[in-house]
Amino acid sequence: MSWPTIEEMVKKFNSGEVTAEENVLKSFELIEKGNKYNAIISVNKDAAIKLAKEIDQKKKDGKKLGRLAGVPYIAKDNFLTLDLNTTAASNMLKDYKANYESTTTKLLNQEDAIMVAKANLDAFAHGTSTENSDFFTTFNPIDVEYVAGGSSGGSASSVALDMAPFALGSDTGGSIRLPASFCGIVGYKPTYGAVSRSGVVAMASSLDTIGVLTKNVADAALVQEIITKVDPLDSTTVEIKDGNFSELNSGKKYKVGILKEHMEGELDPNIKAGVLDTVEKLKAAGHAVEEVSIKDLPLALAVYYIVCPAEVASNLSRYDGIRYGHASEESKDLEDFYLNSRSEGFGAEAKRRIMIGTHVLSSGYFDAYYNKAQTVRTQLINQFNDAFSNYDFLIGPTSPSTAFKVGEKSKDPLAMYLMDILTVAINLVGIPAISIPIGESNKMPFGLQVMAKQKDDHELFRFSKEIEGLNG
Amino acid sequence: MDKKLSKEEVSKLAKLARLKLSDQELEKYANELSSIFEYIELLNKVDVGNLKPTHQVSGLKNVMRDDEIIDYGYDVKTLMDNVKSSKDGYIKVKRMIG
Numbered sequence: 100m101s102w103p104t105i106e107e108m109v110k111k112f113n114s115g116e117v118t119a120e121e122n123v124l125k126s127f128e129l130i131e132k133g134n135k136y137n138a139i140i141s142v143n144k145d146a147a148i149k150l151a152k153e154i155d156q157k158k159k160d161g162k163k164l165g166r167l168a169g170v171p172y173i174a175k176d177n178f179l180t181l182d183l184n185t186t187a188a189s190n191m192l193k194d195y196k197a198n199y200e201s202t203t204t205k206l207l208n209q210e211d212a213i214m215v216a217k218a219n220l221d222a223f224a225h226g227t228s229t230e231n232s233d234f235f236t237t238f239n240p241i242d243v244e245y246v247a248g249g250s251s252g253g254s255a256s257s258v259a260l261d262m263a264p265f266a267l268g269s270d271t272g273g274s275i276r277l278p279a280s281f282c283g284i285v286g287y288k289p290t291y292g293a294v295s296r297s298g299v300v301a302m303a304s305s306l307d308t309i310g311v312l313t314k315n316v317a318d319a320a321l322v323q324e325i326i327t328k329v330d331p332l333d334s335t336t337v338e339i340k341d342g343n344f345s346e347l348n349s350g351k352k353y354k355v356g357i358l359k360e361h362m363e364g365e366l367d368p369n370i371k372a373g374v375l376d377t378v379e380k381l382k383a384a385g386h387a388v389e390e391v392s393i394k395d396l397p398l399a400l401a402v403y404y405i406v407c408p409a410e411v412a413s414n415l416s417r418y419d420g421i422r423y424g425h426a427s428e429e430s431k432d433l434e435d436f437y438l439n440s441r442s443e444g445f446g447a448e449a450k451r452r453i454m455i456g457t458h459v460l461s462s463g464y465f466d467a468y469y470n471k472a473q474t475v476r477t478q479l480i481n482q483f484n485d486a487f488s489n490y491d492f493l494i495g496p497t498s499p500s501t502a503f504k505v506g507e508k509s510k511d512p513l514a515m516y517l518m519d520i521l522t523v524a525i526n527l528v529g530i531p532a533i534s535i536p537i538g539e540s541n542k543m544p545f546g547l548q549v550m551a552k553q554k555d556d557h558e559l560f561r562f563s564k565e566i567e568g569l570n571g
Numbered sequence: 572m573d574k575k576l577s578k579e580e581v582s583k584l585a586k587l588a589r590l591k592l593s594d595q596e597l598e599k600y601a602n603e604l605s606s607i608f609e610y611i612e613l614l615n616k617v618d619v620g621n622l623k624p625t626h627q628v629s630g631l632k633n634v635m636r637d638d639e640i641i642d643y644g645y646d647v648k649t650l651m652d653n654v655k656s657s658k659d660g661y662i663k664v665k666r667m668i669g
């Protein structure tokens with residue numbers, strides 16, 4: 100019951116071999132079948148079927164349809180959509196109904212893609228396992244005793260279970276790449292600003308990026324090509340000149356650096372062996388691969404856990420229960436109303452990050468923590484730039500381990516944060532990165548992380564396509 | 572810098588962030604935040620010389636647009652649908668001055 104590539108699906112739709120309605124019904128069947136994995140928060144049943152019928156009718160009438168005609172997709176539930184509620188998997192936004200459509204889902208809908216469901220996440224995208232969802236935990240498609248990863252865990256699990264050929268995610272510190280690695284699929288995080296953040300529940304604005312989770316590189320390239328666009332509603336969007344990502348032929352021989360710091364420390368030996376095996380295959384295919392050091396990489400997580408909570412605390416200050424979001428019922432005055440609404444609406448992890456952020460931004464600590472972290476960030480950017488002056492791409496593992504068991508790390512926030520150790524630097528520096536499945540350790544999948552310089556997304560897709568072929 | 576956070580400090584942070592925490596929560600967060608700040612101390616040993624902090628990575632500066640009204644089709648009624656307490660089309664809040 101798996102899907103052909105998206106390109107193939109659209110061809111089949113255009114030739115009349117399959118209808119949009121049939122695609123959507125197949126999605127619903129697989130969503131139902133995978134119910135026990137808790138990947139989905141809400142299903143867009145009636146609206147999606149109605150839309151599919153309209154698309155089928157348009158085709159019958161001979162009208163021109165979009166590049167994703169009749170292709171079902173799933174959006175992480177932090178994308179604002181006019182269909183369904185937008186909860187960010189939080190009690191704060193449990194009943195929130197968006198008044199406008201996110202730019203990304205709008206661009207997909209304009210190409211006649213059909214949103215069939217919205218996926219679970221860690222509440223407000225804070226986490227690496229979806230155990231911080233205020234509703235329920237998403238399970239790993241390979242084994243229900245394990246987490247799917249996070250924060251885009253519902254998106255990853257749903258794609259791995261074929262509920263749709265692609266799902267949207269957001270990546271602030273690894274939230275697309277890590278669950279993709281844990282679930283054995285492809286996860287793409289673009290250059291910062293390549294895709295509009297308008298209409299996505301803000302987490303940490305200087306780090307947030309919008310990307311896609313798919314079964315293969317070509318699908319990721321096609322969807323990413325459609326959503327990459329300068330948006331007047333997001334003044335941080337940047338122009339990516341070389342934007343026809345779905346053209347994947349390369350034939351080039353690349354110079355690749357394998358990150359020394361990412362191959363050391365607590366790393367599953369099977370993952371290490373898997374990465375080195377891919378290195379050998381790359382060399383055999385004619386690429387030059389050698390070890391490269393980015394000295395301050397081990398500091399990235401400490402920088403991230405200052406910068407990210409600082410921005411989280413600022414972004415979450417908008418939730419006051421007045422214009423939208425949870426409003427407390429019993430309060431004696433306005434101050435009490437703020438306190439009650441926020442304390443009832445935010446879960447433990449949101450509160451934790453708000454307090455870390457408030458601390459590092461408070462006078463007396465601002466220079467020692469926040470400014471220091473942002474300065475080390477500059478140092479990291481310089482070191483990455485140095486590496487990219489010698490190499491086309493950098494590679495390493497996406498995660499130090501495969502998926503862990505549900506409950507294994509939920510009592511220790513620092514242990515949970517450490518799962519992001521190989522992904523956060525990429526967000527601090529703003530470069531594109533992808534996780535490509537390359538192997539298994541004790542039956543659980545893991546991915547290879549490939550990084551390129553800013554705005555080199557197209558070349559990254561070409562190289563990724565080749566890596567995918569090495570193991571195929 | 573002392574990285575251990577006391578219950579009193581966490582209580583002060585919660586107040587600044589408009590959060591109400593139980594005694595149990597204060598205790599829990601004091602422990603958890605202390606271990607996180609202990610980890611973050613890593614940065615204290617780093618010499619950054621004369622480098623300047625980076626606040627955004629896009630390289631963009633002062634993105635301007637024409638000062639004109641664009642109709643995105645939002646209407647007040649649907650915007651008000653998410654407001655829990657309203658009267659005559661206005662948002663109603665608790666009394667601010669005693």
